[in-house]
Amino acid sequence: xxxxxxxxxxxxxxxxxxxxxxxxxxxxxxxxxxxxxxxxxxxxxxxxxxxxxxxxxxxxxxxxxxxxxxxxxxxxxxxxxxxxxxxxxxxxxxxxxxxxxxxxxxxxxxxxxxxxxxxxxxxxxxxxxxxxxxxxxxxxxxxxxxxxxxxxxxxxxxxxxxxxxxxxxxxxxxxxxxxxxxxxxxxxxxxxxxxxxxxxxxxxxxxxxx
Numbered sequence: 001x002x003x004x005x006x007x008x009x010x011x012x013x014x015x016x017x018x019x020x021x022x023x024x025x026x027x028x029x030x031x032x033x034x035x036x037x038x039x040x041x042x043x044x045x046x047x048x049x050x051x052x053x054x055x056x057x058x059x060x061x062x063x064x065x066x067x068x069x070x071x072x073x074x075x076x077x078x079x080x081x082x083x084x085x086x087x088x089x090x091x092x093x094x095x096x097x098x099x100x101x102x103x104x105x106x107x108x109x110x111x112x113x114x115x116x117x118x119x120x121x122x123x124x125x126x127x128x129x130x131x132x133x134x135x136x137x138x139x140x141x142x143x144x145x146x147x148x149x150x151x152x153x154x155x156x157x158x159x160x161x162x163x164x165x166x167x168x169x170x171x172x173x174x175x176x177x178x179x180x181x182x183x184x185x186x187x188x189x190x191x192x193x194x195x196x197x198x199x200x201x202x203x204x205x206x207x208x209x210x
Contacts, residue, residue, distance in 0.1 A: 036049040044204065053198060079094075090112040096166060103130050122146075141160050
């Protein structure tokens with residue numbers, strides 16, 4: 001895949017440094033070849049192979065899409081301020097982190113507010129499948145996150161939703177850049193999992209819209 005075609009699939013241009021880095025990562029990654037041929041896939045079919053993405057590279061991929069999840073304009077500050085019923089929470093999207101252990105993807109969300117003396121990182125563990133026990137796109141989350149009560153009591157649901165969307169959007173972008181099916185449609189995530197220090201993604205051909 002040429003860089004220009006990859007950019008068209010991902011909807012980015014050369015001056016978007018984060019996503020350009022993501023595209024370059026996918027082009028050169030050895031794990032991308034393990035997906036197997038996609039051009040013969042029919043709607044709804046999974047690829048033969050799985051992408052086992054090292055944690056560091058998964059982190060790079062996430063950093064490439066987190067601004068899109070936060071709906072931040074290009075070349076703007078990476079900081080976004082959430083507002084809810086008179087309260088505000090500052091999110092530093094550039095500090096968003098991702099770590100993996102067997103069956104769990106944890107997203108770290110860096111937050112600040114007037115009631116905190118310094119920035120805090122709220123960790124959001126998401127239960128996912130494994131290579132041996134795939135669960136598709138089903139994920140589970142905690143009802144209460146660990147962290148300062150002034151933050152988690154008000155913002156836990158929003159932070160969890162942000163973390164979940166970061167993981168799903170990262171998987172979606174990586175699948176799009178992994179190839180296209182028999183109809184020329186970019187692949188989409190069919191399953192997300194985790195193992196120690198690696199994110200697992202199985203691409204699939206998207207179902208045909210009726």
